[in-house]
Amino acid sequence: MAYAQFQIGHPEDQKSGHMSHHRFAIPGILFGWIFAVAAPTLGLAQEPAKAEPKKVEAKKPEADPKKPPGNELKREYDLVYTKTGGTDLKLDLVRPAGDGEPLATILVIHGGGWSGGNKESNRRFLDMLAERGFVAVSPQYRLVPKAIFPAQVHELKAAIRWLKSNSTKYRIDPERMGAMGFSAGGHLALMLGVTDQKDGLEGDLQPQGPNTRIRAVVNYFGPTDLDADDIPTISRPLVDAFLGGPLKDKKKEASQASPLDFISENDAVILTFQGTKDPLVPHSQAIKLAEAMTAKKVNGRVELYVGDGHGWEGIEKTISEAADFLESSLRKAETGGRRRRNF
DSSP: OEEEEEEEOOHHHHHHTOSOSSOEEETTEEEEEEEOOOOOOOOOSOOOGGGOOOOOOOOOOOOOTTSOTTOOEEEEEEEEEEEETTEEEEEEEEEESSOOSOEEEEEEEOOSTTTSOOGGGGHHHHHHHHHTTOEEEEEOOOOTTTSOTTHHHHHHHHHHHHHHHTTTTTTEEEEEEEEEEETHHHHHHHHHHHOOGGGTOOOSOSOOSSOOOOSEEEEESOOSOTTOTTSOGGGHHHHHHHHTSOGGGOHHHHHHTOGGGGOOTTSOEEEEEEETTOSSSOHHHHHHHHHHHHHHTOOEEEEEEETOBSBOTTHHHHHHHHHHHHHHHHSOOOTTSOOOOOO
């Protein structure tokens, strides 16, 4: 498996050595190549069957050398965070056991073309992140066609408010929150990272009060521009259903649902993983995101997995890399100076 990596950051990061030393500069971004053994693809999102890559039995995750020794976990499943349309929306939460200082917290958002999937599918990832010292949360959100955009964004923002409102009970540091998602979940994680109260997507679900800003996003092959010409024909029905009608009649909604249209200087830092042979989300969507981040001076990077599709075997290894990114991005601010970001 080969992958290309785009590195994005402020000029002062480059001068101070806070970015990688093994890439060469081109205008606006840094670029490098790393090669590894090729592997077959493994689809993670529940998308149309005819586009589903060949299934490969997942290997048992390798031990993470950065996992703290003796780190016992506390798992709390099916916690109700809000109610809408007569439905209790629940979340799963896993954290290091015991008392201690508040911890950085990560929402892990499932994929499935906005119409499938469930929060339980993320439990292995919750454990992996909690073993690294995070509070890890997998929230439920309503699916198409029962709910269409912007319901899913409203519900996930309600989950963030609930977590911040209950921060003491669950050892959550409300100032150090991030989101990670796969496919449609990656799209929703991006929406959380690039929107705030001025964008009109907060919704009116309870609880109200805390802001929904997060500081870091890891996007696994999620779309960034729903009104783009590069959305494949096979994915168009998924987008139309999410928006509530044909794209030609839903241009305003498509813009409101496109992370690319909200990128601004103070957004969360973003790491994107994307396969170059993805039949559902073309890698041009990730490149456009990198270009927009560069223009708006949003820190982060894009990693292109050359020849891979909508997911790949060995995804656990990239979870460790994502955890490194999240640790760096969400570390406590250094007293009296600019917070360092090691990407």
